[in-house]
Amino acid sequence: MHDLVIRGGKVVDGTGAAAVIADVAVTDGIVTEVGQVAGSGRREVDATGLAVLPGWVDIHTHYDGQVTWDPQVTPSSWHGVTTVVMGNCGVGFAPVRADGHDFLIELMEGVEDIPGTALHEGMDWTWESFPEYLDALEGTERVLDIAAQVPHAALRAYVLGERAHEDATADEIAEMARLTCEALEAGAVGFSTSRTMLHRSRHGLVPGTHAPIDELMALGDAVGAAGHGVFQLIDDGSPVGEVGHWMAEIARRTGATVTYSLAQTAADPLAYRAALDAAAAAAADGLTIVPQVPCRPTGMMFGIQSSLHPFITHPTYRRLSTLPLGERVEQLRRPDVRAALLAEEPATASPVARYLMSRWSRIFPLGDPPDYEPAPETSVAAVAEREGRRPEEVVLDWMLERDGTAFLFAPLASYEDTNHDAIREMMLHPNAVLGLSDGGAHCGLICDVSMPTSLLTHWVRDRERGPLITLEQAVHLQTGRTAAVYGFTDRGTLQPGKRADINLVDLDNLTLHAPEMIFDLPANGRRLVQRVDGYRATFVAGVQTYADGVATGATPGRLVRFGAR
Ligand SMILES: [Zn+2]
Numbered sequence: 001m002h003d004l005v006i007r008g009g010k011v012v013d014g015t016g017a018a019a020v021i022a023d024v025a026v027t028d029g030i031v032t033e034v035g036q037v038a039g040s041g042r043r044e045v046d047a048t049g050l051a052v053l054p055g056w057v058d059i060h061t062h063y064d065g066q067v068t069w070d071p072q073v074t075p076s077s078w079h080g081v082t083t084v085v086m087g088n089c090g091v092g093f094a095p096v097r098a099d100g101h102d103f104l105i106e107l108m109e110g111v112e113d114i115p116g117t118a119l120h121e122g123m124d125w126t127w128e129s130f131p132e133y134l135d136a137l138e139g140t141e142r143v144l145d146i147a148a149q150v151p152h153a154a155l156r157a158y159v160l161g162e163r164a165h166e167d168a169t170a171d172e173i174a175e176m177a178r179l180t181c182e183a184l185e186a187g188a189v190g191f192s193t194s195r196t197m198l199h200r201s202r203h204g205l206v207p208g209t210h211a212p213i214d215e216l217m218a219l220g221d222a223v224g225a226a227g228h229g230v231f232q233l234i235d236d237g238s239p240v241g242e243v244g245h246w247m248a249e250i251a252r253r254t255g256a257t258v259t260y261s262l263a264q265t266a267a268d269p270l271a272y273r274a275a276l277d278a279a280a281a282a283a284a285d286g287l288t289i290v291p292q293v294p295c296r297p298t299g300m301m302f303g304i305q306s307s308l309h310p311f312i313t314h315p316t317y318r319r320l321s322t323l324p325l326g327e328r329v330e331q332l333r334r335p336d337v338r339a340a341l342l343a344e345e346p347a348t349a350s351p352v353a354r355y356l357m358s359r360w361s362r363i364f365p366l367g368d369p370p371d372y373e374p375a376p377e378t379s380v381a382a383v384a385e386r387e388g389r390r391p392e393e394v395v396l397d398w399m400l401e402r403d404g405t406a407f408l409f410a411p412l413a414s415y416e417d418t419n420h421d422a423i424r425e426m427m428l429h430p431n432a433v434l435g436l437s438d439g440g441a442h443c444g445l446i447c448d449v450s451m452p453t454s455l456l457t458h459w460v461r462d463r464e465r466g467p468l469i470t471l472e473q474a475v476h477l478q479t480g481r482t483a484a485v486y487g488f489t490d491r492g493t494l495q496p497g498k499r500a501d502i503n504l505v506d507l508d509n510l511t512l513h514a515p516e517m518i519f520d521l522p523a524n525g526r527r528l529v530q531r532v533d534g535y536r537a538t539f540v541a542g543v544q545t546y547a548d549g550v551a552t553g554a555t556p557g558r559l560v561r562f563g564a565r
Pocket of ligand 1: 060062088089
């Protein structure tokens with residue numbers, strides 16, 4: 001007798017192999033058979049007409065704080081994600097001393113736009129060391145599996161204290177390396193650092209951003225010494241030159257996988273190709289360097305509720321910004337307020353902010369269901385030109401739609417050709433991996449946690465402005481492939497012996513809804529979320545966690561520990 005048999009679905013096993021109509025049997029949380037299953041199950045599920053897929057493995061999230069208070073880990077769990085990797089980009093919450101809590105919260109708030117008040121109220125800080133943080137995570141229940149990485153910034157703050165942004169001494173570097181090794185030995189799945197000039201908090205850049213090469217090598221060597229773990233980083237642009245050089249050096253001396261964020265940038269729209277080529281060349285050299293790429297443009301959501309939009313620094317808007325949404329919308333609809341607003345300029349000295357807020361040819365209506373590949377003729381610039389109006393007027397009208405809850409799509413990267421061709425090239429590259437959903441982060445501006453769902457709705461089913469990808473490719477990219485990059489050999493495919501993390505999806509009716517701003521974080525903190533219909537059931541280790549988008553209350557999720565004691 002099996003615990004569970006899912007019968008007659010279209011099984012796409014995550015290896016890239018062709019879909020088959022088959023049954024899936026599960027016992028003790030493990031897939032035991034895929035095919036014609038003879039014996040019956042204590043529970044039988046009819047999956048006729050549904051796709052039976054491995055649970056999504058999302059390797060780029062920032063749920064480090066949220067998982068300590070939220071057993072549901074939404075919105076990822078709504079989208080069929082069954083494993084998340086946290087602690088990316090050098091930021092996180094351990095190791096930490098009691099007097100260091102505020103610093104790490106301010107860092108996370110600045111870099112990842114997670115409300116500091118929510119983190120203050122939500123986290124109980126029962127840990128100091130990284131192993132203690134892992135124990136705390138293991139001691140709390142949740143619906144999905146989580147895996148943690150050691151963040152460089154927290155190490156620096158812990159070891160260097162007030163001098164976290166300054167050069168480390170040889171002793172301090174040795175201590176950070178020792179703590180990295182300790183964390184990995186306790187089960188961390190990687191080490192992460194930041195080299196980007198875009199990630200900053202009120203304290204400046206992320207500690208470690210300017211860390212010299214010898215420090216990076218020492219921390220890389222700690223990953224090598226632990227015998228497992230990925231070296232993750234975020235850099236600006238496409239790291240081929242100097243950064244590419246030291247990434248290769250780390251991969252060479254440690255044998256570890258080095259993974260970094262790659263996107264198409266406005267500054268050099270073809271540079272991503274050099275990065276992909278470099279990854280292929282490294283692979284031919286026996287090194288594992290894996291660019292992490294998104295499956296749709298990293299998208300800022302401009303709207304009256306967002307943390308950035310074209311009027312956010314205008315004096316007239318600032319005066320209204322603390323009003324409740326309804327009153328703000330009412331004010332903005334008054335002819336005199338509108339005239340005053342449109343007569344003003346952005347009041348910011350930041351050239352980056354000004355640029356992002358007024359790139360009219362790269363701001364589009366998002367719509368519902370959202371369109372992440374809008375045609376150039378639908379941009380603010382194109383509509384304004386056609387209608388003989390100022391772009392500011394067009395944007396303001398769009399932002400006031402749906403009583404001020406509408407969002408505009410302002411792709412930050414990977415949309416330089418106003419289509420998804422570059423993204424398709426990146427995501428199908430054999431040395432790349434899907435990432436960058438940033439689950440749990442950028443609460444006021446970005447909602448890319450639905451990327452795995454977009455793979456199915458957009459890339460497999462709906463795309464009209466270029467070629468699709470196959471269902472088998474899509475599923476492999478977000479399950480078998482992502483799991484393999486992190487060395488999660490126990491999951492990612494629906495094969496006998498693997499964990500029974502399973503989604504039953506109604507592909508024809510899978511519907512991604514427009515993002516919405518909700519205020520359900522601790523201290524009523526806001527966050528952008530995105531709902532979806534069509535995930536009929538999600539199972540984690542054979543236990544059903546969601547039924548048609550509603551949590552069952554079961555919490556089979558565990559902390560994934562590597563190389564643990
Ligand atoms: Zn990140």
